[in-house]
Amino acid sequence: MPSFDIVSEVDKQDLRNAVDQANKVVSGRFDFKGSDSRIEQAEYALTLFADDDFKLDQVFDILNQVLGKRSIDVSCLDKGKIEKISGNKVKQTITVKTGVETELAKKIVKLIKDSKIKVQASIQGEAVRVTGAKRDLLQDTIALVKKSITDFPLQYQNFRD
Structure with missing residues (x-):
């Protein structure tokens, strides 16, 4: 996945x-x-x-x-x-500041779940892992998070097929 x-x-x-x-x-x-x-x-x-x-x-x-x-x-x-x-x-x-703080990670997970995009988001230490069935869903998720979270610098890494 x-x-x-x-x-x-x-x-x-x-x-x-x-x-x-x-x-x-x-x-x-x-x-x-x-x-x-x-x-x-x-x-x-x-x-x-x-x-x-x-x-x-x-x-x-x-x-x-x-x-x-x-x-x-x-x-x-x-x-x-x-x-x-x-x-x-x-x-x-x-x-x-480095690492995604717990409060921000919870906010990101809630945002993704409320958007009804069919992906799973989980907090893993100082990162949030997002998993989905299709690459397009993940790209939609990245666009959603970029648009919604503007007060903290985020990077999107380890994109795996």
Whole structure:
């Protein structure tokens, strides 16, 4: 039976390259000369450092532009609160969301079942597996989920006949 998985993933190497490129842009900009503005990465957690709130927003905008150019969906970023560190310096932690959360997975399964398309959807860890008798039904399901779930980046993988 044909099947596919609905997942939400961000390639770690692409993310690392984007962070490196954003740091290069920040270090080369004239308005950041002499400031300690940078982005640090630990797995899927990014920490933005800057001298003040305005520069922190500028660093975040640069990161968004670079991620957009690398086709990483910026809606997977979850901004934390801005914290003051020594002096006027500030930092902000940004979490890169990966995996389909349980609530979203339940919402996707309910959406598929309510649509009356003859496919079965099941939650498998951080992914939703959709199985159907025909390939056309699976393609209809992908179109339905793409149209309905727009607030979270989803990918459709492991399409098997």
